[in-house]
Amino acid sequence: MNTGWTTATSLEQFSCLCCPEPHIMLHTDPASLTLNHRIGHVGPLSVGELQVGSQLALDCGTQCTAYRVNVLVSGHMETVSGRSAVSAQAGTVLVYPPEGRATGRWSAGSRMLAVKIDRTVVDNALGDVLGRRVTSQVDFLPTMSVRTASAKSWIRMLTILAQQAFQPDSVLTVPLVGRPFVESVARGLLIAADHPHREAVAAPTPPVPSRIVRTAMEIIEAEAHLPLTVSALASRRHASVRGLQAGFRRHLGTSPMAYLREVRLLRAHEALQRSDPTSATVASIAYQWGFTNLGRSAATHAARYGESPASTLRGRR
Numbered sequence: 001m002n003t004g005w006t007t008a009t010s011l012e013q014f015s016c017l018c019c020p021e022p023h024i025m026l027h028t029d030p031a032s033l034t035l036n037h038r039i040g041h042v043g044p045l046s047v048g049e050l051q052v053g054s055q056l057a058l059d060c061g062t063q064c065t066a067y068r069v070n071v072l073v074s075g076h077m078e079t080v081s082g083r084s085a086v087s088a089q090a091g092t093v094l095v096y097p098p099e100g101r102a103t104g105r106w107s108a109g110s111r112m113l114a115v116k117i118d119r120t121v122v123d124n125a126l127g128d129v130l131g132r133r134v135t136s137q138v139d140f141l142p143t144m145s146v147r148t149a150s151a152k153s154w155i156r157m158l159t160i161l162a163q164q165a166f167q168p169d170s171v172l173t174v175p176l177v178g179r180p181f182v183e184s185v186a187r188g189l190l191i192a193a194d195h196p197h198r199e200a201v202a203a204p205t206p207p208v209p210s211r212i213v214r215t216a217m218e219i220i221e222a223e224a225h226l227p228l229t230v231s232a233l234a235s236r237r238h239a240s241v242r243g244l245q246a247g248f249r250r251h252l253g254t255s256p257m258a259y260l261r262e263v264r265l266l267r268a269h270e271a272l273q274r275s276d277p278t279s280a281t282v283a284s285i286a287y288q289w290g291f292t293n294l295g296r297s298a299a300t301h302a303a304r305y306g307e308s309p310a311s312t313l314r315g316r317r
Helices: 011-015 119-130 149-165 175-192 198-202 210-222 230-236 241-252 256-274 282-288 294-305 309-314
Strands: 006-008 035-042 045-052 056-059 066-074 076-081 084-089 093-096 102-106 111-118
Touching: 035 149, 035 175, 045 149, 066 076, 066 119, 066 149, 076 093, 111 119, 111 149, 111 175, 119 175, 119 198, 119 230, 119 241, 149 175, 175 198, 175 230, 210 230, 210 241, 210 256, 230 241, 230 256, 241 256, 256 282, 256 294, 256 309, 282 294, 282 309, 294 309
Parallel strands: none
Antiparallel strands: 006 035, 035 045, 045 111, 056 102, 066 093, 066 111, 076 084, 076 102
């Protein structure tokens, strides 16, 4: 992760912030370009904080490899995406699809939180809901209403993501933790932003049969040490994500991820029981099984097994 603030003073330095293949052109004097930024990466997702020192006009071309969302924190931006023109003030959330020309003009001092999600992650998330392969980009409206509860919740999720992604030792660098979080951000975007399939995304889905739930349970128990996600489980069982979630709720009274956490809690408990306390630590075992909040995981362990993780580890002596 590149987590420190750096300054881009050339078009090349600025262009590479978006994609490996530069597609951005400046319409202002390149010599006046001053852009302070810090960027974090979590698998197929990148999040950054950007602040321009002088007015900046740019053309982002017609092709990108990702969906992009900019939350304007301060300043002003004039942007055109496809056929839509937006005059954005602080608090505006702008959504850009991978295809279609996008241009923008940022006022000096403008600051934003920007996220870039690989196109396949978002398209696959929508395909899971619709039960078919998505062959064209999601036609998001250019701005996200920040008045809805779902949008407010998604922006909070994005803020948490940024706080973690900018930390060099963040647990999000561990695929066991980071991959499911990225999928949650993509699915949250499909709920928070407006697009033609939004009602389908929000609509209830019939639960899958119990046999599919049983085989998903078997996968979880056999592969709890791997970075499993709901979409991966659903794909392997030829089911939709929401159908699998509904099936778990109907037949087990829980969700696939909650069941996975229970299995991992058991495996962590077993690891504590058999580990040597002179060489193993509670934290290392917790992180190994995807528990990133040590206080919360210790409380959960104590509630389930009647003693703290440290006591379980010391009990081996």
